[in-house]
Amino acid sequence: MNNEKEENNISSVFPLFKSLTEQELELLNSRIKCNIYRKGEIIYREGSKITGCYCVNKGIIKIYKTGIDFKPQIVAFAIKGDITGYRSVLSNEVACTTAEVLEEAEIYYIPSDIIFNLIKSNSDFALSLIQLTCRELDQANIFIKDIAQKTVKQRLAEVLLMLEKTFKTDSDGFIAVNLTREDISSIVGTATESVIRILGDFKKENFISIKGKKIKILDKKKLSLISDSLF
Amino acid sequence: MNNEKEENNISSVFPLFKSLTEQELELLNSRIKCNIYRKGEIIYREGSKITGCYCVNKGIIKIYKTGIDFKPQIVAFAIKGDITGYRSVLSNEVACTTAEVLEEAEIYYIPSDIIFNLIKSNSDFALSLIQLTCRELDQANIFIKDIAQKTVKQRLAEVLLMLEKTFKTDSDGFIAVNLTREDISSIVGTATESVIRILGDFKKENFISIKGKKIKILDKKKLSLISDSLF
DNA sequence: CGGAACTTTGACACGTCTCAAATGCCGTGG
DNA sequence: CCACGGCATTTGAGACGTGTCAAAGTTCCG
Numbered sequence: 001m002n003n004e005k006e007e008n009n010i011s012s013v014f015p016l017f018k019s020l021t022e023q024e025l026e027l028l029n030s031r032i033k034c035n036i037y038r039k040g041e042i043i044y045r046e047g048s049k050i051t052g053c054y055c056v057n058k059g060i061i062k063i064y065k066t067g068i069d070f071k072p073q074i075v076a077f078a079i080k081g082d083i084t085g086y087r088s089v090l091s092n093e094v095a096c097t098t099a100e101v102l103e104e105a106e107i108y109y110i111p112s113d114i115i116f117n118l119i120k121s122n123s124d125f126a127l128s129l130i131q132l133t134c135r136e137l138d139q140a141n142i143f144i145k146d147i148a149q150k151t152v153k154q155r156l157a158e159v160l161l162m163l164e165k166t167f168k169t170d171s172d173g174f175i176a177v178n179l180t181r182e183d184i185s186s187i188v189g190t191a192t193e194s195v196i197r198i199l200g201d202f203k204k205e206n207f208i209s210i211k212g213k214k215i216k217i218l219d220k221k222k223l224s225l226i227s228d229s230l231f
Numbered sequence: 232m233n234n235e236k237e238e239n240n241i242s243s244v245f246p247l248f249k250s251l252t253e254q255e256l257e258l259l260n261s262r263i264k265c266n267i268y269r270k271g272e273i274i275y276r277e278g279s280k281i282t283g284c285y286c287v288n289k290g291i292i293k294i295y296k297t298g299i300d301f302k303p304q305i306v307a308f309a310i311k312g313d314i315t316g317y318r319s320v321l322s323n324e325v326a327c328t329t330a331e332v333l334e335e336a337e338i339y340y341i342p343s344d345i346i347f348n349l350i351k352s353n354s355d356f357a358l359s360l361i362q363l364t365c366r367e368l369d370q371a372n373i374f375i376k377d378i379a380q381k382t383v384k385q386r387l388a389e390v391l392l393m394l395e396k397t398f399k400t401d402s403d404g405f406i407a408v409n410l411t412r413e414d415i416s417s418i419v420g421t422a423t424e425s426v427i428r429i430l431g432d433f434k435k436e437n438f439i440s441i442k443g444k445k446i447k448i449l450d451k452k453k454l455s456l457i458s459d460s461l462f
Numbered sequence: 463c464g465g466a467a468c469t470t471t472g473a474c475a476c477g478t479c480t481c482a483a484a485t486g487c488c489g490t491g492g
Numbered sequence: 493c494c495a496c497g498g499c500a501t502t503t504g505a506g507a508c509g510t511g512t513c514a515a516a517g518t519t520c521c522g
Contacts, residue, residue, distance in 0.1 A: 064374045073376040087365040096369045120356055126357035127321070127350055131381070133364040134318040138327045142372035145304040148378050148420025151508070181469065189379025191511050195271045196470060212519080213468095383478070412501065422479055428501060443487085453506095 008110070013081050014055055015130060019124035028118075033109040043099040043107065044085060050095050052111040053086040054078075059105025060167070060177060063097045064186065072098075074187045075140070077166060090116055091120070102178070141160040150227070152190045156198050158227035159187050160208065164217050232333070241339070244312050245286055246365060250355035257350075264340045267419060274330040274338065275316060281326050284316040285309075285340040289407060290336025291398070294328045295417065303329075305418045306371070320346055333409070381458070383421045387429050389458035390418050391439065395448050405445040 010024060010032070011017040014023040036058070037043060044050055046066055061078040075097060078084045088095045089112040103191070119126045148157060160175075167177040179204065181199075202208045207226075208221045217223060233432045241263070242248045248424045251259065268274060268290070275281055277297055294315060299441040306328060307405060320343040321325045350357045377386060391406075398408040411431075416423040430446070432440045438450045438457075448454060 025462045065372055071380060073379050077374045087368060091362050091365045091369075092388060096372065104421055116358075119361070120354040123354065124358060127347075127363065130350070130357065130361055130364060131322050133361060133368055134322045137318060137364055137368045137371060138322075139326065140368060140375060141296060141306045143375055143422075144371060144378060145298045147375060147433040148300040148304050149302060165386040180467090189375075192468090193470080193512085194510060195508095201472085229349055331477095411499095421501090422503080424480085425478060431502085 009057075012056075013057060014083060015081070016083060016125070016128050019122060019128060020118070022121060024125075025231070028110070028114060031111055031114050033087060035107050035109060037101045037105045037107060039101055039104055041101045041131075043101065046096060046098045047094050050085050050088045050112075053083055053089050054084050054099070055108040055110065056080055057067070057106045059101060059107070059110060060103040060178050061099050062102050062183065063099050063106075065097050072186045073189065074183065075143075076136075079166070083132075085106045086115065087131070090129075102183075144196060147189050151200075152158050152194050153186060153198050154227050156184075156195060157202075157207075159184065160202075160215065160217060161223055161227065163215075164220075169216070170214075170218070173179065174211065174216045178213045180213065192210040213218060240288075241286075244288060245314060246312070247314060247359050250353060250359060250394050251349070252353070255349060255353060255356075259341070262342055262345050267336050268332045268336045268338060269337055270332055272332045273298065274332065275326050275327045277327060278325050278386060280317050281319040283340050284314055284346060285330070286339040286341065287311055288337045288339060290332060290338070291334040291432075292330050292336060292338075293333050294330050296328050296418070303417050304420065305414065306374075307367075308333075310397065314363075317346065317360070321360075330352050333414075378420050383419060383425050384429050384432075385458050386419045386421070387415075388428060388433075388438075388454040390415065391433075391446065392451065392454055392458065394446075394447060395451075400447070401445075403447070405442065406449045409444045412446065412449060 010029065011020060017025070017028065034057075043054055056078045058080055061082075061084065062074055062076045062222065063078060063084060063177055064072040067073050076084075076098070084099055085095065119129065137171040146158060150158070163177060163179075164175050167175055170176045181195050182192045185195045188195060199208070199210065202223075205222075207217070207222050209216045209218055241260065242251060247450040248259065259297070263265075265288075274285055274292065288313055292309040292313075292315065293305055294309060295305045298304050307315075315330055316326065333370070348424055350360065377389060381389070394410075395406050396406060401407045412426050413423045416426045416443065419426060430439070433454075434441055438448070438453050440447045440449055
């Protein structure tokens, strides 16, 4: 189970672990558990106790907070190479978000004591972890500024660009993720109907094309201009 | 300058440094610089390079991102015991926010190499730093959810409660900070006029009282109910 | 094939923003 | 000490964006 191939895999897929020594990688591998999750499954739920963190090797996870009337607010996605749940582990608090599988996922579980030990034994690892949280914090602050100051149309344009950047495109140029209109609305922070209407506008103006849930960006420049309100 | 009293001071005012050894504290003290900033002064500006981080010993700092048409979006305050600028230092990037003095401030400056060395030499310090960023990250995510889902009235109620909790009250019960209506609007993420109107509503309903810039919360319970939209 | 979930469309109401103008407040300089 | 100018606050009117509700159409999946 802890063969050479898999060891290489962990540190190559997850940049966070690239500073680990061979011994540390060995220990990590000996304690890692791999699980497959189906679409719709909950990996951990807001308010529940977390005993380790989750490294996504395959699939797509949406991470959200539950808001008014149980309306979810998506705050992040996790895909191959991303690590989630570490925040609650490190601050020893219950999970502050829910992680739900959007596309069948293969996920490594790392018990929290391993994380703490790595922080103690390897300062480069600690630094990487700090830098990771700092990056996420900046992302969050940017999002706050946007959501507070931009119109729904601007935010939707921005979200579409973000989605393409995050999930890349398939062979036909469509963004490689299946999100419901409701999902999109709970990223943008708006009503589902508003998303639908504005997507319709974008389509009419040939900024995007739509095939069912799939969206293809045709005019990245125009969407950028809209999102930055420079048009 | 580096007398015993000041050494004790640093670690007692800033919880982040409580795990430092005597030698580390001594080194820290030998490199720290203390500055006084007047109201309106900029400590660092978004987009500029940062060479160290700032520990607030006195005064009030507002931290904001610049948005559309240069409209600022306040993302945090820093008061006695808070540390700011460390994010940009750690991620080796230009400042992603601007820090501006609201009330005359006394601020310790710590060169970035000290921070990096402490992370290397003291894993408890590294862990504290990680936990600090994690807490801030969670705060940011909560704010995203609120700003996306709540009405302006709900958000303003919440912000008033936050302000009282952060800055406490003076002897007359007024929140101990001077913010312009514009400042408040750029926390809430709305127009200045909306803030004024809704503050007027709150006053009319006796949830708050107003004397110039100063605000006193009269009915914390009602404001909580409004903010949680449970009324 | 059937039912549930998702998407789309329309009408309408309401919240919020913008613009404009009046008033109030405060520090500066005469 | 007062007058002035500039900035902050307040109020009003109107336009616009966005949310809500209801209903019909569509897709998905067992």
